[in-house]
Amino acid sequence: MFFQSAARKTSDPRRALVSPFDLFAFVLVFGVFALFTQGTQDTLIPIADMEKVPISLSPWALPEYALRTTLRMLAAMLASLVFTFVYGALAAKSRRAEMVLVPVLDILQSVPVLGFLSFTVLFFMNLFPGKVIGVEMAAVFAIFTSQAWNMTFSFYQSLKTLPRDLEEVSRSFRLTGWQRFWRLEVPFSMPGLVWNAMMSMSGGWFFVVASEAISVGNTTITLPGIGAYVSTAIAEQNLAAVAWSVVAMLAVILIYDQLLFRPLVAWADRFRFEQSAGGPPPQSWVLDLVKRAHLFRWVLSPLGALFRGLARMPLRAPVGLPRPVSSAWASRPMDGIWTAAIIAVALYGLWLIVSFVATEVALREVLHVLWLGFLTLIRVAVLIALASLVWVPVGVWIGLRPKVANAMQPVAQFLAAFPANIVFPFAVVAIVRLDLNPDIWLSPLMVLGTQWYILFNVIAGASAFPNDMKEAARSFHLKGAQWWFKVILPGVFPYYVTGALTASGGSWNASIVAEVASWGTTTLHAEGLGAYIADATTAADYPRITLGIAIMSLYVIAFNRTLWRPLFTFAARRLRLD
C-alpha cells in the first residue's frame, strides 16, 4: 500500500533535508494562510461600511471575490459536518429521537432551500444587528441547508448498518462511547460521507451564488463574492463581466476539486470496508505531495497525533443514570407519553402555519398556488424527460467506451457542480433579443445545472456494465431496439434513477431562480410556483413565502413518493447486477 511506502521513504535519513516538494508545499500553505486572513478580517465591520465599497466589475477583483465565496463554502461544510455528527448519531442511537429526527430530515431534504433565504437573512441580521457577520452567517446558513441533509442521512445510514462483528469487537473490548465513535462509527461512515459531501458541494455552489445578492423587501444585501459580482453585472448589463465570472467559477471549482476533494477521496479509500483490494485506489497528487514533503509532515503530524490521542481517550459519561430512572425511561408507558408529545407539537405547528398564512391569504389563493405548483411540476417532469432522452443515449455511448468515459466523467461531474445561475444572463439576453415566450423558454434554465447528474450517473452505470454481458449480447447478435431495451437500459436503470432523482430535486429548487430572471431593467416572468416564491421574497411577504414553500415541499414529497421511490425499489429488487 502506498501510504506505508511513502511514509517509509520520508523517514529515510539519507534523503535531503529539503525536497523540491517542500518548496511547493511552503508556498501552498502560507499562500492559503494569507488569503484566509484577508478573507475573514472584513466580516466584523458594520454593514454601512461595507456598502460604501461597491462591487467592482473589474476582472482583477474576481480572485478575491472567489476566495470570499470559497470561504463561505468551507464554513458551511464545517457546520454541516458538525451537524451531521450530532444529528446523525442522535437519530441512530436513540429510538425515540429517531422517530422524530428521521422524518424531519426527510422533509428538510425536500424543502426548497432558496425559499428559506428571506427568513434566515432576517433571523441572522437580528442576531448581529448592523454587522456584516449577520449577513455572512445567513449566506453560510443557506449553503449549509443545501449540504447538510444528505450528509446526515448518509451518516445515519452508515451507523445503522455497522458491521455486526466490528460492533461486537468494540463492545467486547469495552470501548467507551467516545472511543467507539471515533474508532468505529466515523471511520466506517467516511467513504459515504466524503462522497455525499462532494455531491453537496456541487449543489452548494448554486446556492452560494444565489445567496450573496439577497434582496428582502427594501433591503438589498450584496456580500462581496462571485454571486454578487454576477448580480451586479446583470444590473449593469455587462455581458463581458458575466463571462469573466464564468471563467473564475470554473477555476475555483477546479482548484477546489484538486486541492480538497481529490485528496479527500484518495485518503478516504482506506476506510472502505471491503477487505480485499479492489480496483486501483483513487490517486491525488496533492495527497502524494502532503505525504512526501517534510514540511507537511512537520505541520500535520502533531495535529494528527493530537487528534488520535483525543480519539483514544477512554472518555465516558461521568455518572450513569440510576437504574430505576433508566428503566422507567425505557418503559412502554414512556413510549406512549413520548408519542403523545410528538403529536401535540405537530398539531401546534400545523396550527401555527395555518394561522400565520391565513392572516394574509384566502383559500382561493391557496388553490391558485396549487395550480402554480402544478405548472412547475409539468415543467420539471417534461424537462427531466427531455434531458433523459438526450443524456441517457449519450451517457451509454460514452460509458461503453472506457477511454472516452475516463475523459468525460470528470467533465460531467464538473458541469454538475458549476452553478448554472451564473450563465442565466446569456439565456435571458437571448430571450429578450429574440422576443421568445418566457413561459416556455425560461424553463430550460431549471435543468441547465441539474441535467448533468443524469449524464454522469448513466456514464457510471454504462462503465460498470459487466463485460461478459456485453459479449453475450454481441455473440447472440442483439441489436437495435432489442439491445437497448433488453440489455443496456435495464443495466443502467439503477444509476439513471439515482441521477434523475437528484436532478429533479435540484430542478424544483432552481425554479425559484429560473422562473423569474432579469437583465438590467427588463424582468422576465414565467407563471409558476418558483416565480410566486421569488416575488413574495422580493416583496418580503412572509405568509406568502411560507405558503409557497409549504406547497412546493408537498409537491416534491409527493413526486418523490409516487414516482422515484417505487422506481428505486424496483431497480434495487429486479435490476441489480451484483
Add this chain to the structure above:
Amino acid sequence: MLETRSAGAGTPLVEVSHVVQSFRKSDNNRYLVLDDVSLTIREGEIVGLLGRSGSGKSTLLRIISGLVPPYAGDVRWLGEPVTGPCKGLSMVFQTFALFPWLTVQQNVEIGLEALGVDAAERLRRAEEAIDLIGLGGFENAYPKELSGGMRQRVGFARALVVHPRLMLMDEPFSALDVLTAETLRTDIIDLWTEGRLPIKSILIVTHNIEEAVLMCDRVMIFSSNPGRVAYEMPITLAHPRDRLAPEFRALVEDIYARMTNRDAPGAAPSPGGQRTEAGIATALEPVTTNIMAGLLEELADAPYDGRADLPALADSLNLSGDALFPIAETLQMLRFAEVTQGDIILTPEGRAFVQADVEPRKAQFAKQLLAHVALAAHIRRVLDERPSHKAPYFRFSEELEDHMSEEFAERTLRTVIAWGRYGEVFSYDEKTQQFSLEEED
C-alpha cells in the same frame, strides 16, 4: 440434562446454569434458540462447543461474553453475575472483525486503549503479542494487505494482548483455507501446550469435528432446534495429537455417529437407523437438487457402491462435516438414502434416481417430494383446492412462522420453491410472489 463433570482441578471461570435463549416473534410467541443449557469452564482447559449451524452455540458464546443477555437462567463470570461485556475475557471472531482503517499495531492496541493503558505500555504489550503470534514485521500493514491467515493472527494478537483469563473463539479457522487453518491451529495448540499464551482457558465454538478432537480437552456436542448440550465427551489424548492415530479416528467416528443420530442426537446410535418424517413445520436445509444428484452419483459409484462411511465420503468430496450433514439428512428425508451409525446407504429409490435420465429423474423427485416432504404436499394441496390454482407467498410463510423464526421460514420456503420447481410440482412467480400450478404457465 447432563451436568458438567469437573474436568480439571482449576477454579471455575464461567458458570452457566439453565440458560434459555429465545427471540420474540409476536406478543405471546417466542422462538426457542437455547433450551436449558448448563456448563462450567474451569481454569486450564480448552472446551469445545460442537454443533451444526443453527444449534445456538454462537449465541451461547455471546451470552457467556456478556454481549447478549439470556432470556432466562444464570451466567456467572468468576462468581459474579454477568450484566454486560466482562473484563478479563476476549474474543476471536470467525470473520476476523479487524478495523480496516487501522494498522495491525493499532488493531492490536484497541483493547488496551479501552482499558486506558498509557502509550508506552500499549506499544510494549502490542509488540509482545505481535511477536508471539508470528506477526513481527507486519506492524504497519493494513488488514487489506494481509492474507486471511495473517488477518486471523491479528485477531488472535488483539485478543491475547489484554491478557484475558478466558479466550472465546467463534469458529476462528472456518473462514480460512484448509492448509492455512491447519498451520494456525497447530501454532495455537503449540503455544498453549508450551504455556506461552497469557490466558488461562479457551472456549472454542466449531462445527468441525476433527478440529474439536484435535484441540479440546472436553467437547460439548450440541443438538439443534432448539440448542441443547446433548452429550459431553472428554478427550484425553496427549498433545500433539495425530489425526491418523486409531484412537483419534475412533473418536471422530463416534462423534459423527452421534451427530447424525437425528431422533436422539448425541445418544449412542441404535442399529437399523431412524427414519424421520418431515412435518409441515420441519425446517428444510437449502440443499440444491444438483448437490443431491452429485452425492447420490458419488455414492452409487465405486468404491462405495451404495454404502459409504460419512467421514470418508466427506473427505473424498472435500466437504466439511457441517456441509455434508444437511445433504445426507435431506436425502434421508426424501428416502433416497439412509443414514445409520455414521454410514450413508443408497435406497432402491436413490439407485433408480441415479440411473434415470433427466425427465424420469424429475418425475421420481416429484414423487418422493410429495410423499415425504409435508410442506410440499401441503402447498400442492392448497393449490389444487383453490379454483384459481394460485396462492400467495405469505399464505405459507405466516403458517411457518408459527413454528420457526422468520429467517428459517424464509429459508425453508425458498428451499421448497426450488425443489418444487425442479420436480415441476408447482411453480412460483417472484414478481407477484405467488405459487401456482405448473399447467397454468
